[in-house]
Amino acid sequence: MAIRSFFRVQVLSTPVSDLIRRLTVALLIATIFLAGIQLRRWIGDTTRHVRYQHDIVNGFxxxxxxxxxxxxxxPDEASANSWQGFCRGYLALYDRVKHKAYEKDYHLDYPPLRLLVMAIWAKQVRDGFPGVDDGHPKLVNPLLKINFVCELLSAVAIFLLVRLCVRRSSLGARSSLLHRFSQEQRASIFGLAAASVAWLEPSMILDAHGWPQWDVWILPFYLFAALAALKNRWFWCGCLVAAGAMLKGQLLFVAPFFVFWPLWQKRWTSTLRVLAGFAATSALIASPWLLRTPASWIAIAAVAGISLPVFLKYKVPHGSAWLAGIIGCAVFVIGVFTRGSFAWLQVGFIYGTEHYPYLFISSCYNLPSLLSKVGWSLKESFLSADLGFVHLHLTLQWALRLLYLASLALCAHGLARHLRDRDPRVLIAIAAPWLLMFALLGQMHERYLMWGAVVSAVALGVSIRLTVVHFVISLASTAMIVHVMLIDKKLDATLPAIDALKHIRPYGSVVVLACVAVYLWNTFSTRLPAFQHREVRLGATPSVSLGTGAGGGLSLPAGDCE
Known part of the structure; x- marks a missing residue:
């Protein structure tokens, strides 16, 4: 009641009260920010004895x-230690790994930008500690700082997303505590709440500073891509998705969402702009491997020289985006004809989809985990039929992929409708792809629910029920990461916890699937969320007359006729 009374106090619109309010908000943000930093330090120190070293060693x-x-x-040591020599080694590694691999077992599954980050990190470490060995890399802090920056950017992006969607909402996220605030103020409050929850997300902190892993690197790219799409910056949306995928290929699983989105809105040129941005950015990053001869660069210059005057002459809308997309596609085509190297694609992306031929890895709470309990395997035949001259053979792996793709299309359809209705559940549709990816696809690591746990924090801008579901997802994600970290070391003190987490896996799978189903339902349902209600004025309720006489007619309020 005290909190309710506090929010009901009439706020004076004076310079002094505005200053006090701004200082209070700034103090609150600073407190949450510093609490997040302290929590990360504590997690890093507490998990030191159960830290999963394999990923650090592998990256180094x-x-x-x-x-x-x-x-x-x-040719010499000085040249090898220069940045020019570094670039030679970086560009040549994919081809060497592919050439020396036995039966296409490359061991390396890093996309180009992640390999670049790890190479720069290793160079920095070896310059400072020349005698360090591969098994004990020093100075992991640079990578942890990248994690920190990506976590902070993700929280900022969630704030901007929630504020934008709540501000645009015609329904308005309502709360009995905040009803005296304007729509703009409520949007900022809900945005700050969602960003704070994301910033303090335990599974993200555990993954980035306890494990540690680099999964958080792609979160800002996805969130800012969604923000760009909401702002009708479709070309930049495609650019962000491509750049993020070059860090971790898992972003490609949710990338079709940004293609389905404008397609359901029948905005065909927007779809092409997404693809143009994706092609241009991918080509820019991969061009050192694809364009290895002077002839290939001359061909690209010719394509640009022919296309540019056309766009300048006819003043085509978004001409720069179309030009970049055309040049990007030309890079790949010319790379094929001039025998450019696609080893970066084979090693950095395709190999990762074949590396773990299992329904799930380690400890996962998802549908494939339940299917494995009843004896299914990833490559097992799900459907086999002869259709004339065509033999149809569908494995469980592809059946799950098709199911996921259909669910992704449903998410995009629901998002398009929520945008049309100015419904804040646009946020739920943006979060759902990550949850569906983990819940439905095979070959998932336990860490991958972390992406959904972070992005689903946007539920704080939609409803209380969905916010509760978010916290359940967060708990499940944290439990899976803790389980694997404890299994790796198997200390005597942690054996009871390991045993308990192992036995709750089937129940956890059911709970996670139920949570994902709730989010999926809210992407295409028309029922209003809990924070939202229509205001009904008693005096304005129309009546339905059951009689025509001046005094003998019987009338009922429209709401009583059901």
Whole structure:
């Protein structure tokens, strides 16, 4: 009651009260920010004995392999240690790994930008500690700082997303505590609440500073891509998705969402602009491998020289986006005809989809985990039929992929309708792809629910019920990460916890699937969320007359006729 009374106090619109309010908000933000920093430090110190070292060692190993390749291709030590030699080693590593692999078992599954980050990190470490060995990499802090920046950017993006969608909403996220605030103020309050929850998300902090892993790197790219799409910046949306995918290929699983989105709105040019941005950014990053001869660069210059005058002459809307897309597509086509290297694609992306041929990895609460309990396997035949001259053979892996793709299309359809209705459940549709990916697809690691746990914090701008579901998802994501970290070390003190987490896996799978189903339902349902209600004026309720006489007619309020 005290909180309710506080929010009901009439706020004076004076410079002093405005200053006090701004200082209070700034103090609150600073407190949450510093609490997040302290929590990350505490997690890092507490998990030191159960830290999962394999990913750190693996990253340092492949970064060091770039440096070894630079030494192999350089004429002397000085040249090998230069940035020019570094680039030679970086660009040559994919081809060497592909050439030396036995039966296409590359071991390396890093996309180009992640390999670049690891190589720069390894170079920095070896410059400072020349005698360090591969098994004990030093100075992990640079990578943890990248994690920190990505976490902070993700929280900022969630604030902007929630504020934008609540501000645009015709229904308005309502709360009995906030009804005296304007729509603009409520949008900022809900945005700040969602960003705070995302910033303090335990599974993200555990993944980024306890494990540690680099999964958080792609979150800002996805969130800002969604923000760009909401702002009708479709070309930049495609650019962000492509850049993020070059860090971690898992972003490609949710990338079709940004294609379905404008398609359901029948905005065909917007779809093409997304693809143009994706093609242009991918080509820009991959061009050192694709364009290896002077002839290929001359061909690209010719394509640009022919296309540019056309767009300038006819003043085509979004001409720069179309030009970039055309040049991007030309890079891939010319790369094929001039025998450019696609080893970065084979090793960095395709190999990752074949590396773990299992329904799930480690401890996962999802549908494939339940299917494995009843004896299914990833490559098992799900459907087999002869259709004339065509033999149809569908494995469980592809059946799950098709199911996921259909669900993704439903999410985009619901989002398009919520945008049309100015419904804040646009936010739920934006969060749902990550949840569906983990819940339905095979070959998932336990860490991958972390993406859905962070993005689903946008539910604080929609309803209380969906907010509760978010916290359940967060708890499940944290439990899976803790389980795997404890299994890796198996200390005597942690054995009871390991046993308990193992036995709750089937129940956790059911709970996670139920939570994902709730989010999916809210992407295409028309029922109003809990925060929202229509205001009904008693005096304005129309009547339905059951009689025509001046005094003998019987009339009922319209709401009583059901």
């Amino acid at each position: 190993y492949w970064g060091s392999e770039v440096l070894k390749e630079a030494h192999r291709l350089s």
